[in-house]
Amino acid sequence: MFSGFMANAWIVATMVAVVAGVVGFFTVLRGSAFVAHAVPQAGFAGAAGASLIGVSTLAGLGTFAVISAVAIGLLARRGRHDAVTALALVFMLGLGALFLSWSEEYASAIYALLFGEVLGVSTNQVLATAVLAVVCIAAVVVLYRPLLSASVIPEVAVARGARVHRMEMCFLVVVALVTTMSVPVVGALLMFSLMVGAPGAARSFADRPWSALGLSVVISVVIVWIAIAASYETDWPVGFFVGVLGAVFFIAGRCWVAWRGSGARGARRPGRLAARPVQLASTAGIGGEQI
C-alpha cells in the first residue's frame, strides 16, 4: 500500500495534515471554526462551477475560497463573525447546488469534492499542494506572534498599534489557501474536521502555545495516516475515518482535562472562596496599614 499512486496519496495527505494542524491551531484559537467550515464549502462551489465551464477545478476552488474569506473578513469588520459566516456558507452551498444541477457528471466528481479522493492523487497535484503548503506555513511563521496577540488579547494589541484587522484578513486568506490545497485531497467536509478536531484536541493536552501547535500537527498527521491505511484496507471512504478520528481525539482531550481537573487543581478553589469573609472582616486593619 506504499507504492505507485499510493505513494502520492501518502505524500499529499501528510502535507495537508501538517498544514491543517498548523493553521487549524489559529483557527481554533481565534474561535473561527465556523469560518473553516464556510470557506471549504465556498471552494466546493467554485470547483463545481469550474468543472461546469471546463476550467481547472483547482483554480475555481481557490478563487471562490479566497473571495469568500475576504468577503467574510470585510463584512464582519466590526463585531461578530457568525452571522456573516453563516450567510457566506448558505450562499455558497446554494451556488454549489445550482452548479451541480447543471452539471452532467453528477455523482462521483461531487462526491470527491465533498469527501476527497486521496487515493487518486496525481503527481501534478502533489506539486501544487507542496507549493501551497510552503506558502501557508511561511505565512504562519512570519505572522506567529502578532497573530497570537491579535487573537488572544485583541484589545491590548490594538492599543499597541497592531493592525488587528489586517492580521485577520491575512489569516483568512491563509485559510482560503489551505482550503485550496486540501479540498481536492480530503474534501470540503473533512478539511473542516482536520482543521478543528486536531487543534481542538491538542489544546486540551498542551498548556503552551508551541507545544499545542506541535501536538496539533502530530495529531493531524496521525489521523490522516490511520485514515488512509484503514480506508485502503476496508475500502470505506477516507473521510469517514478522518471525521471519526477527529472526534475521538477531541473527546480524549476533553476526558484528559476532566481527569486532570478532578485532581490537583480542583483542590485549590474551595479554599480561596472560604477565605473571602475573613478578608472582609479584617479590612479596617488593612486600610490602616497602608500609611
Added chain:
Amino acid sequence: MNETARPGAGREEILSLEGVSLWLSGREILHEVSFSLHSGELTGLIGSNGAGKTTIFKVILGLETPTAGKVLFSGEARPRRNRSIGYVPQSIGLDPDVPLRARDLVALGLDGDRYGIPLPSRGRRQRVDEMLQAVDAQGFADTRVGKLSGGELQRTLIAHALIAEPRLLLLDEPLANLDITSEQEVVGLLASIAKARAIAVLISAHEMNPLLPVMDRVVYVASGRAASGSTEEVVREDVLSALYGHHVDVLHVNGRILVVAGKDEVHHTGPESEHTAVPRGLG
C-alpha cells in the same frame, strides 16, 4: 507606601490633553478635557458609569481622534505604533482553554508585535521571570490565562504591559472585580511601580476611596467634562458642583470621601465600599 518621591522633584510631563472634545454619533462625549500626567505619579481618573473614562483612554491610545483639542506625548503628537504606552483594558474575554500560560502572555508583551517566531533565549526568559516577580505572579506563572482569577489576570496583564518598559501605563477600572485585599495589593503595587520605574500611571475608577492613599493627582470626570489637580483642589463642593452642573456635597467621613448629589442619592460610594482608606492632607 513610599512617601519620599512626592510630586515636585524631577518629574517630567509625559502626556497632556489640551481642550480635547469628542463627538460620536452626534453626541458630545468629551467636552474640553484638559489634564497632564507626570513621570513617577499615579493619577486617578474618577467618574461614574458612562462619564467618559474609557473614552478618554481611547483618545490617549489614538483609537478615537478628538474632534477638537490636542493629545501630546512628551510635547509631541503621538506616533501610531507606540511602545511607550502600556494599556490594561477594562475587560478582556478569554477562552478558558487557550493554550497560553500567564508567563506566555507576559512574554507576548515583550515582543508580541514582532514578526517571525521567537527564539528561546535565556535573557528573554529572565526578563519574563523578573516581571512575574515584580507583580508577584510567580505562584500562577504556569497556569493557563483562561483559568486565572480576576486579580491574577489583572496582575498578568500589568506585567504584560510593563515588560515593554512603557513611560505611561493606563489601567481601565483595574479594581472593578477585586475583593478588598486584592484591591489594596494592586493599588500598592501600582503606586510602587510608578515611583520605582518613574512612569506615569493613570487608573480609572468609579470609586476614589481605594486610591486616596496613593493618588498624586485626580482627574474627575462627569458627563464628559473633567477637572484635574490634587485631591484637595478637585474634590471640593464648588469644583464638583460646577462640574456636575448642580449642587453636590463632599463629605469627609472617617477618612473617606463621599460625593453626595442633591437629596440622598450617593454618587461614588456604595454600601460595598465599607473599607477605610486614609487620605493625605485632608481636613
